[in-house]
Amino acid sequence: MTEQTAAELTPEQARERFRSGWRVPTAGLCPGWAQANLVSVPREYAYDVLLFAQRNPKPCPVLDVTEPGAVSTSVFAGDLRTDLPAYRVYRDGEFVEERTDVSELWRDDLVSFLIGCSFTFESALLEAGVPVRHIEQGRNVPMYVTDRECRPAGGMAGPLVVSMRPLPASAVATAVRVTSRFPDVHGAPVHIGDPAELGIADLGQPDFGDAVDVRDGELPVFWACGVTPQAAVMRSRPPFALSHAPGHMAITDIRDATLQVP
């Protein structure tokens, strides 16, 4: 399958391929359809997750929350156990494995959170003439753990995680303007320029995803990232939790445009 045909898939078609084992980062896939982070925790941990999201809306914009045990929602008609390209499994807060199918591990008390993803505004960036390096380079977006602490909730606490896109200075203002219109998928950048101010030592060594080229005259631009709640959930050490694998998102049935504010 060429990149072109892959990009043209509907959410349903993409999910069907993921179900068959297709394991790819989802940046650039299904343009025009919103992508989402997944965090699934036992019901007794769900209040802390929801409160953490409420207190940290920039990294954790909640698109939907399932009933306990439910495997689909009004914004995701697929099966949450099989229809993402890759999952991470956590036990007692520790990452134990990645899988492409979590059917065997599913529990009836799991509450799933779908949290907005910045991949959603990348179509709008491209349409506005703003380059998106990781798509150009066919890589996963680089993500970094910062030294900024989120506001805690119950047992959940942790640092802000950001995604980074390098931009020529001339494109920064447009990128701010375009992404500001998508508050439910992280909105405007949280930081533009010096990575050291976020406690990031080396852009070439992302904590998640792949490094991308930063060219002469380009500024690194940082957006809040939906991996943030994963890190915080793990800090609260739930006996069991699932998430998407970073960059391997849930492709939803929400049109990008419906997440855009005037």
Next chain:
Amino acid sequence: MTEQTAAELTPEQARERFRSGWRVPTAGLCPGWAQANLVSVPREYAYDVLLFAQRNPKPCPVLDVTEPGAVSTSVFAGDLRTDLPAYRVYRDGEFVEERTDVSELWRDDLVSFLIGCSFTFESALLEAGVPVRHIEQGRNVPMYVTDRECRPAGGMAGPLVVSMRPLPASAVATAVRVTSRFPDVHGAPVHIGDPAELGIADLGQPDFGDAVDVRDGELPVFWACGVTPQAAVMRSRPPFALSHAPGHMAITDIRDATLQVP
């Protein structure tokens, strides 16, 4: 105290007077400072309230959620037990009494939700030349239970409650534009015109607050109202719950302007 001096109070001064027993609807008080609805429920009911709010953001924009038992938050430096002008007390989902002080009833497991209130955008309406009838008439805003059901969450379910402001046709577009900029305090109207379409039989008989004059050529304009979660909480029949009395809001330490989007 004249209306003029009352309107010029700081949030701290207003809360001090409420603490001393001053019982008034808060529309028009402390212009420039955001007002909030209060709902306090035992911790075991808090997840349903928070999820209901997440699923119904228009009537239930959450400004803050306290830790269990806490009597103040970063957005409300006063004492939640005494510093609102009036409270409602519910047992097993039934309204049992109104009070101006709930200190004696307070419980260490109460989680308090501060939910945005449309009084917050009334300063902006007035500045834009849009008349606000209940302020003109020195009354509480009229509120109505509609026939539109909210999306349920756990044991919480119930109808959308709306506030109504009558406007001359020439002011409706401005009112939409101005209030759209305040999504965290209910934002744009949910309905403009025929009350029957919302299942409201008689504007002269509001379910909460006071009726106001609707003059010839004026349209009733309806905004989602923070009384909505009160009604839904009661449907879930928690053994104990508190709320503000309709129209008698928490005056917060948040400037209106910080709730305004571009």
